[in-house]
Amino acid sequence: MRALSAKIWRSMPLRLAVLLVLLFSTVSLLSLAASYAVTRSAFEQAVRDDLAQDMAGFRAAPNASAVALLVEAESRDTDPGRLILSYIAPSGRIFGNGAIARDGEGYHLVSLRDGLAEIEGEYLALSSALYGGRLTIARSRAEVEALGTVFFNILWISLLPTVLIALSGGLVLARRSKRHVEVVRATLDDLTTGDLSARVTVGPRWSDDMVRIGETLNQMAAAQERSVATLRQVSSDIAHDLKTPVQRVSLQLDELAQEVDAESGAARLVDEARREVAGISAVFDSLLQLAQVEQGTLRETFQPVDLATLCRTLCEMYEPDAHEQDQTLVCDVPADVEILVSGERNLLGQMLANLIQNALRHAGQGARITVSLEDTDAIRLTVTDDGPGIPEAERTRVLERLYRLDRSRNTPGNGLGLSLVAAVARLHGAELTLGDADPGLQVSIVF
Amino acid sequence: MKLLVIEDDATTGTYIARGLREEGHTVDLVEDGREGLIQATSRVYDVLVVDRMLPKVDGLSLVKTLRGAGNRTPVLFLTAMGSVEDRIGGLNAGGDDYLVKPFAFGELSARVQALARRPQAVEQDTVLRAGDLTLDLLSRKVVRAGVEIDLLPREFALLEYLLRRKGRVQTRTMLLEGVWDISFDPMTNVVETHVSRLRAKVDKPFDTALIQTVRGAGYKIDA
Numbered sequence: 279m280r281a282l283s284a285k286i287w288r289s290m291p292l293r294l295a296v297l298l299v300l301l302f303s304t305v306s307l308l309s310l311a312a313s314y315a316v317t318r319s320a321f322e323q324a325v326r327d328d329l330a331q332d333m334a335g336f337r338a339a340p341n342a343s344a345v346a347l348l349v350e351a352e353s354r355d356t357d358p359g360r361l362i363l364s365y366i367a368p369s370g371r372i373f374g375n376g377a378i379a380r381d382g383e384g385y386h387l388v389s390l391r392d393g394l395a396e397i398e399g400e401y402l403a404l405s406s407a408l409y410g411g412r413l414t415i416a417r418s419r420a421e422v423e424a425l426g427t428v429f430f431n432i433l434w435i436s437l438l439p440t441v442l443i444a445l446s447g448g449l450v451l452a453r454r455s456k457r458h459v460e461v462v463r464a465t466l467d468d469l470t471t472g473d474l475s476a477r478v479t480v481g482p483r484w485s486d487d488m489v490r491i492g493e494t495l496n497q498m499a500a501a502q503e504r505s506v507a508t509l510r511q512v513s514s515d516i517a518h519d520l521k522t523p524v525q526r527v528s529l530q531l532d533e534l535a536q537e538v539d540a541e542s543g544a545a546r547l548v549d550e551a552r553r554e555v556a557g558i559s560a561v562f563d564s565l566l567q568l569a570q571v572e573q574g575t576l577r578e579t580f581q582p583v584d585l586a587t588l589c590r591t592l593c594e595m596y597e598p599d600a601h602e603q604d605q606t607l608v609c610d611v612p613a614d615v616e617i618l619v620s621g622e623r624n625l626l627g628q629m630l631a632n633l634i635q636n637a638l639r640h641a642g643q644g645a646r647i648t649v650s651l652e653d654t655d656a657i658r659l660t661v662t663d664d665g666p667g668i669p670e671a672e673r674t675r676v677l678e679r680l681y682r683l684d685r686s687r688n689t690p691g692n693g694l695g696l697s698l699v700a701a702v703a704r705l706h707g708a709e710l711t712l713g714d715a716d717p718g719l720q721v722s723i724v725f
Numbered sequence: 726m727k728l729l730v731i732e733d734d735a736t737t738g739t740y741i742a743r744g745l746r747e748e749g750h751t752v753d754l755v756e757d758g759r760e761g762l763i764q765a766t767s768r769v770y771d772v773l774v775v776d777r778m779l780p781k782v783d784g785l786s787l788v789k790t791l792r793g794a795g796n797r798t799p800v801l802f803l804t805a806m807g808s809v810e811d812r813i814g815g816l817n818a819g820g821d822d823y824l825v826k827p828f829a830f831g832e833l834s835a836r837v838q839a840l841a842r843r844p845q846a847v848e849q850d851t852v853l854r855a856g857d858l859t860l861d862l863l864s865r866k867v868v869r870a871g872v873e874i875d876l877l878p879r880e881f882a883l884l885e886y887l888l889r890r891k892g893r894v895q896t897r898t899m900l901l902e903g904v905w906d907i908s909f910d911p912m913t914n915v916v917e918t919h920v921s922r923l924r925a926k927v928d929k930p931f932d933t934a935l936i937q938t939v940r941g942a943g944y945k946i947d948a
Contacts, residue, residue, distance in 0.1 A: 526740070
């Protein structure tokens with residue numbers, strides 16, 4: 279969960295949304311605070327003005343007893359919670375609905391109505407000497423205080439939906455852009471693993487920049503596909519066009535062989551030349567076959583192939599070859615079971631033949647070569663030998679066309695065998711691994 | 726036999742035609758697909774040897790057209806394209822066999838022979854014979870000059886295959902296809918190794934060799 283939220287937080291749209299929410303909230307807060315301050319001071323000013331006006335009204339009275347009468351009359355129906363009028367007459371008598379009392383703890387407002395009950399709350403007061411007495415008018419600040427609550431509510435009501443909408447919008451955008459990025463990433467993955475026909479399908483709701491990235495990626499892939507296709511076509515054409523002259527040479531050598539004495543030195547030369555021609559055409563065929571396997575179109579003709587029978591046939595086929603080199607070829611394949619994969623039988627056979635052939639050639643005299651096939655959670659075909667193996671640094675390079683290890687330069691082979699193995703494995707969606715059999719090489723193919 | 730070779734490369738065509746004539750066949754040679762179609766429909770041939778890439782009418786459509794018109798003459802395709810897909814395409818179009826360039830003449834000759842005899846290739850005998858050797862398909866026993874020979878299953882299959890095609894050359898690739906059901910290149914001389922093992926049991930202990938090597942082509946057991 280934490281990993282997921284950390285991942286989502288790294289998404290650009292969500293970060294933008296959160297930043298915007300923060301910015302918006304700060305601005306709202308500042309502007310509301312400013313208008314609160316202005317309104318509040320305007321309110322207080324209005325209260326002060328009211329007080330001044332009240333005071334002026336009482337000053338208009340002619341003498342102290344008239345003030346006392348006015349105060350008494352006006353305060354009778356006035357809630358001291360709202361407005362307190364208090365006149366201390368020159369005689370010391372207090373008129374009004376409240377009074378300011380003083381004790382050891384400080385000043386208190388007390389009601390003159392309900393038996394000197396203390397009045398809570400804040401008041402704004404104006405006090406003035408009048409006709410030998412002192413008139414105090416206090417207006418409650420409750421309304422001003424209420425203003426704060428009102429502003430706080432405004433802030434809350436306006437900000438909360440904004441924050442919620444922005445955050446969930448950001449989340450949705452983040453998810454969507456994540457999906458779109460995922461589409462682009464998957465396409466790039468396909469392209470790098472060799473499927474050059476992979477393209478980004480741009481959705482109708484994609485953002486413009488993602489659409490541009492997708493389109494550029496598609497153009498790039500198309501260009502790469504074209505150049506690879508051209509390259510393949512050219513190499514196929516070359517192999518194809520060279521085959522006709524090689525064919526002529528081959529037939530001419532056949533005819534020559536009929537004319538020379540079978541036991542003569544000339545016959546040996548002719549035989550050697552025929553073998554060379556066969557070698558040349560084998561390289562052509564391998565190159566053409568590689569080009570075709572890499573195109574991937576053969577998948578359309580895939581059929582169930584029994585790997586168990588194929589392994590047994592090939593083991594039995596190469597057994598005499600192994601025997602001649604003092605090698606042991608072990609076929610570790612479950613008996614009487616079919617192990618089926620969807621594929622092209624000849625290519626799978628060629629793949630296995632190349633692997634066994636490689637082991638026979640490179641593992642050396644007396645080596646032990648094991649072909650094993652298991653069908654547990656996955657179908658795993660392995661060819662293991664106890665020869666010198668392949669140094670780890672070179673294990674990927676040997677899969678390249680025409681690449682050969684230095685020490686193998688003098689053994690037969692054209693450096694295309696393992697390339698074809700890799701291409702056939704890829705065509706069948708199988709995973710090829712060259713590992714260390716300690717000592718020796720273990721090639722495993724997992725379907 | 727009467728053969729028609731349709732091959733646009735003049736040199737290759739001439740060599741093939743000359744070689745086949747030397748083997749005693751009557752050979753017509755044409756260099757494009759249209760001419761080939763005309764020849765193939767106006768005469769009766771035992772086997773057609775057709776290059777896949779031909780000017781005017783290409784090999785594939787030529788054979789499709791013939792098959793569409795009910796002509797069942799066996800066809801051997803020659804092609805520079807050796808891939809599985811091409812092979813399947815050729816056989817689907819109505820070709821009977823497929824030979825990838827460059828090929829040795831012996832291979833071509835052996836395959837032409839095999840094609841011409843294909844319809845008669847069904848033999849009902851349960852005992853195959855050659856000289857003083859008998860192979861019993863039911864008891865799976867091989868006896869030569871009164872001595873029973875112990876063969877491994879694949880050696881038995883190889884001997885049976887050669888015996889069933891007595892007198893005809895069987896090339897390395899034909900044996901791979903017929904005995905091992907393999908139509909890919911095993912990249913090594915496995916066939917030679919297996920034949921020499923068979924020889925060690927069937928021929929070596931006896932005075933005469935039954936299995937003959939045909940240089941540049943393959944093996945055969947004389948009729």
